Amino acid sequence: MAQETSSQLGSRIGRALLPLGFLFLAVGISTALFYPFMSLFLSTDVEAGPLKITFFLIVAPLGGVLGSVLVSRLSDRRPIRRRLLITGAVAGLIGTGLTAVVRDYWVLLALAVTALALAGSLFPQSFAYARQVLERDDPARAALGISALRTVFSLAWVAGPPLAAFLLDTGSFVWVYGTAALMYALAALVAIFWLDEVPAPAAATTPDAPVDDRLDAPRWTLWLTAAAFTLLQTPLTLAVQALPLFISTDLGGDVGDAGLLLGLCAALEIPLMLGLGVLATRLPLRGLLFGGAACGVAYYALVAVATDLWLLVGGQVLNALFIAAISGLGISYMQNMLPRQPGRATTLFTNSFPLGAMLAGPLFGVAQHFDYRLAYWLCTGLCAAGLLLLIVVRNERVPQPA
Template sequence: MSRRLFPLALTFVAVGISASFVGPYLALFLSDAVHAGPIRTTAFLIAAPVAGVVVSWLIGRVSDRRPIRRKLLIAAALAGLAGTALTAVVRDYWVLLALTVTLTALAGTLFPQSFAYARQVLQSGDPKRAALGISTLRTLFSVAWVGGPPLAALVLAAHGFGWTYGFAAIMYAITALIVIRWLPEVGGASGDRPTDLPDTIAPVPPRAMLFLIVAGFTVVQTAGTLAVQATPLYVSTELGGTVRAAGLILGLCAALEIPLMLGFGALTMRMSSRTLILIGVCCAVGYHAVAASAGSIRVLAAAQPLNAAAIAAVSGLGISYMQDLMPGHPGRATTMITNTFTTGQILAAPAFGLAQTYGYRLAYVLSLALCAVGLVLLVSARRARVAAPEPEPAALLPL
């Protein structure tokens, strides 16, 4: 097992760097390099995450049925290599849109499928430390995002978008080589599925519980996305600060997330992931309440430990929590959670439009309400499990 963990760690760093090089600058790329107008840019920014959710959903269903996860990782990495390499030179809007909803969407499955692969590897060693391992790997992805965007900005300023997408393509190529050279196929389709059950009847939570959990994570992720989008404008228009001050606040949060993510992962040895996630959502409620009533930049900065704790708990433990609930379906479980972030990005767009119209403080008020709803949904999920007479067949459950 240990021989696979280092290559896995390198995979998460490479995937994180590739995503961080192009993700933050997509709108700028469409505006400056493709010269797409507001309507076409908006359509592109909606189509990209929608396609990602659909493709991840399809791959997630397939990935747990047969021992093909390594092949899926290679296919996703090669799709990312082709997609970013072509984007480095193509400037036709419709061709780029076609690449985005196909190759780029397939490349997006690298994130959930890597976590599913990691779960199977960790589960074969010490299952009690699986949550800590997943949280550590998630931290590496965050570390890549800390350094990726600033480095991409330097490359972009010096050489343009062709180089940034070209660098991302190199990262995908490295990922493919790592998987091909050092990551063998895991033993079974689902690694830790009980051997005394048929393949189509692996234990899963009741459908109502899954719905409540996914809905809860989705609204919390929506709130987090909305707050990040609103922070620069909130600081500059409502609190009298500068864009630099907003950047420092966001950087402070990102710096705090990393040790907190590792800390929450270590706490899973003593507390349940569910309890820690609920604590994290409570921190989110507290943060958005403070941010919505903040009268100065100092107050907003002082609240960043709450914000970082919320992100660390929800993002760092959400994957392992769902994997624990669906031990026979790591691919589907991981995809369900990672898709909540993408869905949150889509849902945050109209909420941000309201904040643009009525003031950016409203963004935090809406985020506060969303986190409160998410807390209620996640607490209610336990009752749905208790009320259910027995688990339903996995083959009949939606992803």
């Protein structure tokens, strides 16, 4: 009887998360289509100069961070998360649809900080929706469910950039942004016809609900943990920016070797992310996260002293473990700190990546000036600092599996 109940529960969770899987796939493909080629688009089709491109690439992520924060505050107060998902998808449809045909720099910048910034809330709000579904049906498997959905997003990023390159070869950026708009349209349709509304979290049923109470982590703990994840995610951008140049100048390789390493890492991330999700149902989430961060320290130190490309190939196991742990388990770790505010918790985590990407810019400039190997020493230090901060900032309220 217990087995039958467990089977029925698993089936119900699967039916609840299946539409979210399609939504994540659509949103992931849409973002993977145009974000990697944004600077190329601005340079070629919009004919923007270096200063304008730099300004755009700083302001647009900041707009996304602010938009996600505002939406997260609203999402945890009332039972409107499904409607926010629909709104974000429609905003993405409008933003990418207009970007496909508009070539005025200032209009595009306005779209980036309004429609596309609102569309950026889809990522954290989808995870917050999934968290509420999992908490309702099977709290013990929350980390596994979140990791599985994060894997779908990773799969989308494996397929998205090659698809964008194909569309550029056969057509133009009209095709790239037009396809992205179709993906947002698909996400909107999934949210409209396949998702049910979830109740507002108990802690945020009124606008006056206190943030720091006995079930939620203290405010300083939240901010320091978010700072730790920012330190840990800055190397994800800095290392990729430096990789082709480091391989060509220090290891005697070429751009193709960099592509091989990135592809290998992405291929390893997906099964490792699922495996860590399974382990999170049996082992403490905090320990798994610490282990993943330690893999990051080890990988970047290995690259910093590497004299042969094959060391980097072998090191991709460490790199993939690091990324899988931080990207897959970090969301659940942050959500556990604010069990009744999943929208705010997820947004605190997801915003650490664009903030880290902005921090990576000047650090890459320093490495360019001195030595590309320095970039990996900086990555080593950032990972070590992030890990140390996570260890020091203890939160005894974070639940762990029995």
